[in-house]
Amino acid sequence: MSALxxxxxxxxxENMTGDSPTSPPPSNRSGNEAxxxxxxxxxxxxxxxxxxxxxxxxxxxVAMVPLAWILWTVVSKGIHLLLSATWWxxxxxxxxxxxxxxxxxxxxxxxxxxxxxxxxIAVPIGILTAVYLVExxxxxxxxxxxxxxxxxxxxxxIVAALFIYAVWVTTFGLDRSGFAAALALVLxxxxxxxxxxxxxxxxxxNELREAAYALGVPKWxxxxxxxxxxxxxxxxxxxxxxxxxxxxxxxPLLILAPYTKNFQHDLFNxxxxxxxxxxxxxxxxxxxASAAARMWGTALTLILLVLLLNIIxxxxxxxxxxxx
Amino acid sequence: xxxxxxxSDLNVYYGAFKAVEGVSxxxxxxxxxAFIGPSGCGKSTFLRTLNRMHEVIPGGRVEGxxxxxxxxxxxxxxxxxMVRRTIGMVFQRPNPFPTMSIYxxxxxxxxxxxVRNKKTLDGIVEQSLKGANLWNEVKDRLSKPGAxxxxxxxxxxxxxxxxxxxxxxxxxxxxxxxxxxxxxLAIEDLINELKSDYTIVIVTHNMxxxxxxxxxxxxFNLKATGEPGRLIEIDETTKIFNNPNEQSTEDYISGRFG
Numbered sequence: 001m002s003a004l005x006x007x008x009x010x011x012x013x014e015n016m017t018g019d020s021p022t023s024p025p026p027s028n029r030s031g032n033e034a035x036x037x038x039x040x041x042x043x044x045x046x047x048x049x050x051x052x053x054x055x056x057x058x059x060x061x062v063a064m065v066p067l068a069w070i071l072w073t074v075v076s077k078g079i080h081l082l083l084s085a086t087w088w089x090x091x092x093x094x095x096x097x098x099x100x101x102x103x104x105x106x107x108x109x110x111x112x113x114x115x116x117x118x119x120x121i122a123v124p125i126g127i128l129t130a131v132y133l134v135e136x137x138x139x140x141x142x143x144x145x146x147x148x149x150x151x152x153x154x155x156x157x158i159v160a161a162l163f164i165y166a167v168w169v170t171t172f173g174l175d176r177s178g179f180a181a182a183l184a185l186v187l188x189x190x191x192x193x194x195x196x197x198x199x200x201x202x203x204x205x206n207e208l209r210e211a212a213y214a215l216g217v218p219k220w221x222x223x224x225x226x227x228x229x230x231x232x233x234x235x236x237x238x239x240x241x242x243x244x245x246x247x248x249x250x251x252p253l254l255i256l257a258p259y260t261k262n263f264q265h266d267l268f269n270x271x272x273x274x275x276x277x278x279x280x281x282x283x284x285x286x287x288x289a290s291a292a293a294r295m296w297g298t299a300l301t302l303i304l305l306v307l308l309l310n311i312i313x314x315x316x317x318x319x320x321x322x323x324x
Numbered sequence: 325x326x327x328x329x330x331x332s333d334l335n336v337y338y339g340a341f342k343a344v345e346g347v348s349x350x351x352x353x354x355x356x357x358a359f360i361g362p363s364g365c366g367k368s369t370f371l372r373t374l375n376r377m378h379e380v381i382p383g384g385r386v387e388g389x390x391x392x393x394x395x396x397x398x399x400x401x402x403x404x405x406m407v408r409r410t411i412g413m414v415f416q417r418p419n420p421f422p423t424m425s426i427y428x429x430x431x432x433x434x435x436x437x438x439v440r441n442k443k444t445l446d447g448i449v450e451q452s453l454k455g456a457n458l459w460n461e462v463k464d465r466l467s468k469p470g471a472x473x474x475x476x477x478x479x480x481x482x483x484x485x486x487x488x489x490x491x492x493x494x495x496x497x498x499x500x501x502x503x504x505x506x507x508x509l510a511i512e513d514l515i516n517e518l519k520s521d522y523t524i525v526i527v528t529h530n531m532x533x534x535x536x537x538x539x540x541x542x543x544f545n546l547k548a549t550g551e552p553g554r555l556i557e558i559d560e561t562t563k564i565f566n567n568p569n570e571q572s573t574e575d576y577i578s579g580r581f582g
Binding site: 138205207208209210211212213214215216217218221222225226229230232320 | 375377380382405406407408409410412413415417419420421422423432433436437482485486489
């Protein structure tokens with residue numbers, strides 16, 4: 001019993017000697033011997049702790065290296081293009097790969113428009129699906145939907161794009177367009193939104209739902225005003241992650257939305273400019289310094305755009321978050 | 325304002341499991357009725373059937389009758405949402421809405437049911453907070469988050485929120501079990517004041533609390549784990565604590581089991 005007591009004390013009182021008032025020294029050993037024995041398990045833990053710390057820091061740096069490297073490459077090779085005003089106002093009309101100059105505004109606007117339309121379709125579907133799964137779904141149908149969402153989240157983007165191509169172009173005989181690409185992006189965005197919203201709704205304590213029911217508040221009002229409201233900032237974060245994912249998606253654009261160097265705001269007719277496709281365009285002439293620089297500049301623009309969206313989302317989430 | 329509850333031969337089920345069996349009792353208006361009994365004996369479950377809150381849990385259903393004066397709470401035409409507007413509830417853990425201010429919490433029941441008039445809301449919020457003995461502590465910070473209050477204040481905020489919708493009956497499910505003794509005392513004083521206007525039913529694990537606050541006490545028990553809980557007896561609190569009819573009640577009260 002006394003051995004157990006002294007053992008428990010080791011971490012908080014390393015210099016304890018055997019003559020502490022609460023635990024008399026074992027009669028057949030000196031205090032020093034007892035101390036040495038006690039500190040052994042502690043030393044073992046300290047070594048394990050050190051190993052774990054080293055492993056953690058090494059993993060951290062290994063993970064950081066590619067991130068820093070990519071950022072450095074993109075920023076150092078692309079920043080000079082972004083510093084000119086034309087980059088933010090102009091397009092690439094009549095500018096060949098070997099020419100310098102021109103802007104990326106057409107692609108920025110195109111990417112934002114396409115992401116906006118995608119979100120407009122995918123966010124309501126995704127959130128309502130999550131609400132069904134968490135608040136209403138019981139039994140077979142809910143399990144089937146949940147399984148479908150899992151499958152959908154594993155669908156490669158090129159398969160989603162080919163599916164839309166088969167429906168939009170082959171079956172309905174419509175032309176490839178920005179909107180068709182947006183539909184493929186919807187398929188990719190829905191599972192991200194469903195899963196993240198679902199997790200956030202599950203985090204809302206049941207007590208809050210019960211509190212609302214006990215006030216005579218109907219279930220749907222409880223969901224809209226209490227549950228979704230409480231989970232709001234988490235849902236916004238999920239939407240942003242979904243947006244970030246689809247804004248850089250390229251396969252659906254390659255198949256469904258051919259690139260144009262002009263301004264184009266019509267999602268239903270003709271080619272459509274986007275940042276990933278602009279990168280792809282210049283990648284073809286990578287040997288030319290002008291095209292390579294433009295490619296890095298476009299990549300940096302895309303990264304900044306996603307970053308900007310994230311910051312906006314954080315601000316919205318901050319002001320709508322649970323008050324402490 | 326307060327109404328009488330008459331329960332006859334009530335069985336409560338969760339799916340196939342019978343949680344409570346054969347309860348008949350009358351809850352008198354303008355009085356405090358306490359439910360005591362060991363854990364798992366179905367007193368909270370039974371309490372939740374009185375405002376149809378048990379239906380929120382999948383598979384929850386009842387057999388038997390619950391009458392609020394002359395209204396059958398389980399009549400097919402009865403809307404559970406309307407039942408809960410008439411019979412309010414306070415829970416074990418204080419659960420103010422975390423996104424809302426103190427004012428919004430108290431106004432929540434009215435607002436979510438469509439009351440928009442600022443003057444009406446102001447009046448009811450003040451009256452409810454005064455009714456819950458919280459007004460003086462929070463009147464200068466009504467726009468601050470409700471979750472920032474202490475546990476005892478949060479529970480009184482929840483009581484204010486419950487009485488703001490002007491119910492006939494107030495059900496309290498161990499309202500003090502998460503609170504310190506001083507906050508508990510504040511809530512008990514409040515219960516004493518509220519009983520002049522409301523019919524109050526309180527579940528408690530604290531027998532001294534039952535003895536202090538209630539006029540009538542009901543003792544629930546179960547034969548064994550897995551068996552349904554039953555009402556052993558209900559009587560004047562002084563009778564239950566001094567001279568109960570049943571041996572098991574006396575054993576429980578005197579601490580010989582449970």
